[in-house]
Amino acid sequence: MIYTIRTVRHEDWPKAKEIRLAALRDPVAHLAFLETLEQALARPDDFWQARAAASADGTSLRQFVAQAPDGEWLGTLTARVELPGDDTVFGQAPKAPQTHVVGVFVRPAARGAGLAERLFGAVLDWSWSLSEPRIERVRLHVHQDNARAEALYRRVGFERTGTTVLVPGDAPFREIELAIPRG
Template identity: 55%
Template sequence: MSGNGEPLGDRVIRAVRAEEWPAVKELRLTALRDPVAHLAFVETYADAAAQADDFWRDRTARTAEGSEGAQQFIAEASDGRWTGSVTVLVEEPGTTDWTGTVVEHKQGHLVGVYVRPEDRGSGLTEVLFDAALDWSWAHGVERVRLFVHEENARAYRFYRKVGFEPSGLTVPLKDSDKRELELVLERG
């Protein structure tokens, strides 16, 4: 049930292609309009919607099929509609991550997790994660991590259910007394 081109009912899980940037943009803007987007994403709808098409072309090209440093996986329904997505960013040892911390391990960083509301609870998120994890392990990462807003209980429960454990690292959110919690999954 995982990996590139694997079916889930009428869905196929696969990597995006560079020329699919308009669909990447549409799904991201949809995700940022979700009622819990403020808990799930650092980026706002207004900021993303203001980006020029070149931004979306470049963003998609960096995470498209065949990329070595990142990969975006989508769930595509038989009618061509994209119903979910997750992106893996590879972080190399010795680099500095978005928190200002030096990366100690070659690791995958899962970002942009989104499943349309009507497809939640169907097992789709698990299959997207399987594809992202399979790709990560195949690219030599030692662990995979993600961050979750401390008030995003639904996401936190899901991440724990699929094996992610709290690392103890917390990152304060800008202009807020809230935090993001790091969860990790070691290669097993």
């Protein structure tokens, strides 16, 4: 399978919206994402435009995509820089600068071809390349019942940290934190 890994640009917002909606239609979306399809569909275009612009312009957020030669996006993930004192999605302020990977999705037809591994390689390269702030680890969370996703994350080098948090709005289920420390 031929594809290019790149970051999202301003003008990519319609594709960013489309792949997010595709991700939220996936049969395991309820285990993988904190947002529902209904919530995403209700968002106006200016939300999607701002989201693409934040990724294109910022140094604290990057969305990576795997793009086929015909322009179709086959997969995506996003990394957010988290600093000590920041409010985070699960309320865990980091002790040192880190990136938090969210929104991991690969279209079913593209799974198993190494695309997810290349997306993770891009986010790790970007994270380690930052000099200010210097990233000390890359982390993510996986739902306790999402064994397929956890297997992928472990395959690319993430390990359980021992930290778990309740899934917002879905207690008693837990999200398991996995991380890769700076080597």
